[in-house]
Amino acid sequence: MRNAVKEVVSGFYSLIVGMRVTIGQFFKPIVTVQYPHETLKIAPRFRGHIELVLDPATGKPKCFACKLCERACPSDCITVEGAKLEGAKKRSVTAYHLDFTKCSLCGSCVEACRDGAIRFSRDYNLAGWSKEDFIMDLFKRLELEAQAASPEKVDGRAVPGLIAAQDAAHQDKTKTDLK
Amino acid sequence: MTTQETIVSNLADVPRSNGGGVETFVLNVGPQHPATHGVLRVKMTMDGEYVLRAEPVCGYIHRMHEKMGENRTYAQFLPNTSRIDYLSAMTYTHAWAGVVERAAKIQPPPRAEYVRVITSELNRISSHLVWWGAFLLDLGGFTPLLYAFDDREMILDLLERITGARLTYCYYRIGGLYNDVDEEFIEGTRKFVHHMRPRLKMYRELVTENIIFRKRLIDIGPISQEMCRKYGATGPVIRGSGIPYDVRKAEPYSAYPEFDFEIPHFREGDSMARYLVRMEEMAQSLRIIEQALDKLPSGPVMAEKVPRVLKLPAGDYCYAVEAARGRFMVRIVSDNKEIAYRAKLRTPCLSNLSLFEEASQGMLLPDALALMGSLDLVIPDIDR
Numbered sequence: 001m002r003n004a005v006k007e008v009v010s011g012f013y014s015l016i017v018g019m020r021v022t023i024g025q026f027f028k029p030i031v032t033v034q035y036p037h038e039t040l041k042i043a044p045r046f047r048g049h050i051e052l053v054l055d056p057a058t059g060k061p062k063c064f065a066c067k068l069c070e071r072a073c074p075s076d077c078i079t080v081e082g083a084k085l086e087g088a089k090k091r092s093v094t095a096y097h098l099d100f101t102k103c104s105l106c107g108s109c110v111e112a113c114r115d116g117a118i119r120f121s122r123d124y125n126l127a128g129w130s131k132e133d134f135i136m137d138l139f140k141r142l143e144l145e146a147q148a149a150s151p152e153k154v155d156g157r158a159v160p161g162l163i164a165a166q167d168a169a170h171q172d173k174t175k176t177d178l179k
Numbered sequence: 180m181t182t183q184e185t186i187v188s189n190l191a192d193v194p195r196s197n198g199g200g201v202e203t204f205v206l207n208v209g210p211q212h213p214a215t216h217g218v219l220r221v222k223m224t225m226d227g228e229y230v231l232r233a234e235p236v237c238g239y240i241h242r243m244h245e246k247m248g249e250n251r252t253y254a255q256f257l258p259n260t261s262r263i264d265y266l267s268a269m270t271y272t273h274a275w276a277g278v279v280e281r282a283a284k285i286q287p288p289p290r291a292e293y294v295r296v297i298t299s300e301l302n303r304i305s306s307h308l309v310w311w312g313a314f315l316l317d318l319g320g321f322t323p324l325l326y327a328f329d330d331r332e333m334i335l336d337l338l339e340r341i342t343g344a345r346l347t348y349c350y351y352r353i354g355g356l357y358n359d360v361d362e363e364f365i366e367g368t369r370k371f372v373h374h375m376r377p378r379l380k381m382y383r384e385l386v387t388e389n390i391i392f393r394k395r396l397i398d399i400g401p402i403s404q405e406m407c408r409k410y411g412a413t414g415p416v417i418r419g420s421g422i423p424y425d426v427r428k429a430e431p432y433s434a435y436p437e438f439d440f441e442i443p444h445f446r447e448g449d450s451m452a453r454y455l456v457r458m459e460e461m462a463q464s465l466r467i468i469e470q471a472l473d474k475l476p477s478g479p480v481m482a483e484k485v486p487r488v489l490k491l492p493a494g495d496y497c498y499a500v501e502a503a504r505g506r507f508m509v510r511i512v513s514d515n516k517e518i519a520y521r522a523k524l525r526t527p528c529l530s531n532l533s534l535f536e537e538a539s540q541g542m543l544l545p546d547a548l549a550l551m552g553s554l555d556l557v558i559p560d561i562d563r
Binding site: 010011012014015017018020021022031042043045046047054072073074104105106107111120167 | 254255256258259262322329332336339340341342343344347349351357358363381384385386388389391465
């Protein structure tokens with residue numbers, strides 16, 4: 001009998017202690033972020049899907065289709081084609097397909113690339129309606145971006161506007177304010 | 180109803196006193212059931228509210244990870260390891276990187292080993308936090324999940340900062356690490372350790388001492404030491420039965436021998452004991468992290484001579500780590516090629532699940548689910 005009373009009292013006390021913790025939360029700062037009205041800053045090493053990097057000297061992709069990324073990929077999602085253009089010293093990339101449906105975002109391709117010709121894109125809103133949306137032609141994506149951007153001067157030197165635009169986008173894609 | 184010693188294969192054998200001969204029915208828990216945390220199906224033969232037999236049916240998320248380990252190079256398999264037990268991805272990658280390093284005689288630099296310990300322990304805490312929240316969700320308490328995810332978010336932010344991913348990190352490489360840690364990560368981890376200690380106290384006040392919670396767990400689902408040995412249970416399950424077995428102490432690997440920490444174990448063997456083991460483990464992990472941060476050596480994070488084309492000398496190699504759920508071991512049989520001849524992954528959850536059939540006999544259904552929650556199952560880890 002005595003033990004039962006003791007248990008009831010201590011049990012009731014334990015509930016009150018728990019309640020105190022819960023009530024304490026009312027006076028603590030809110031930790032939730034109201035996405036999509038607010039977004040957090042993307043981590044600097046964010047591993048998104050890959051994208052080709054432009055060479056500032058030529059305005060062409062740095063990639064010369066050595067196919068190291070293709071070989072490093074565990075899921076066979078990269079297909080690179082290259083050709084030696086007339087008058088060029090190196091081969092240059094003519095097609096770069098990424099099958100994003102298979103990609104597991106491991107980053108082996110970026111690590112395998114010796115010339116820094118590919119990097120992680122900072123796109124994260126990647127929802128799509130069909131499977132074909134995720135079979136990406138990265139070379140075409142770059143060309144389309146280049147057409148959209150007009151040349152402008154950066155640091156007193158004329159570079160294709162795309163590089164500046166691409167870099168700016170790469171730096172901070174998080175400032176999309178949807179309010 | 181009393182717990183039976185043997186598995187009932189035929190319901191006719193069940194003595195009448197134990198519910199035999201009365202009407203029974205089969206209840207399917209899963210494969211899509213919130214209490215199984217994934218696609219696990221448990222075929223339960225029920226007598227009213229009592230479980231006569233619970234038969235786990237696995238294989239719904241079988242992805243042939245072992246076979247995949249045998250058709251790609253050692254480095255190419257690394258991303259897979261994060262996906263076996265997605266909640267403690269770091270430790271699993273550690274085992275794979277470890278076995279290849281052991282076979283190829285590559286010694287990762289000390290800084291890499293220390294960072295591996297720090298990130299593994301952070302990952303262990305985050306894994307236990309998910310378990311804590313989900314377990315209480317099974318028992319009918321929703322709020323603890325939100326507290327747990329609040330703290331887990333801090334760990335994920337820290338790990339995302341250095342690895343670039345929030346769940347499937349793939350941070351370790353054969354011979355070292357993908358990237359070095361920066362000052363901000365170290366500061367952030369220190370801050371987290373200071374933040375987490377009072378939180379653990381708060382968890383105790385909020386949940387562990389709660390009378391309703393204690394009544395739900397104490398003396399529920401006892402697992403004896405014999406049963407643990409019989410089924411090869413490891414991790415918090417075996418430690419909850421009073422056997423202080425931990426790979427970090429039993430077969431020290433990486434930089435673990437250099438740290439001072441204890442292996443929490445409780446003799447009771449009930450669901451509460453397994454709960455307390457995990458809660459205590461979080462405190463011990465914080466201790467390890469603090470020591471590792473204090474002693475963190477400087478230097479490179481990648482071994483110098485890691486061949487681009489890695490061929491392991493012919494032989495048979497093993498490496499075990501203490502993952503959040505128990506002993507995870509990788510065994511590679513190599514025949515001097517770029518690709519393993521055989522890759523065997525010994526995962527803790529399959530052994531921990533297999534004792535469920537015996538342990539849950541004669542229990543009430545809600546108690547059986549509490550027992551299942553206390554085993555902390557991750558289904559891809561069972562099926563792999």
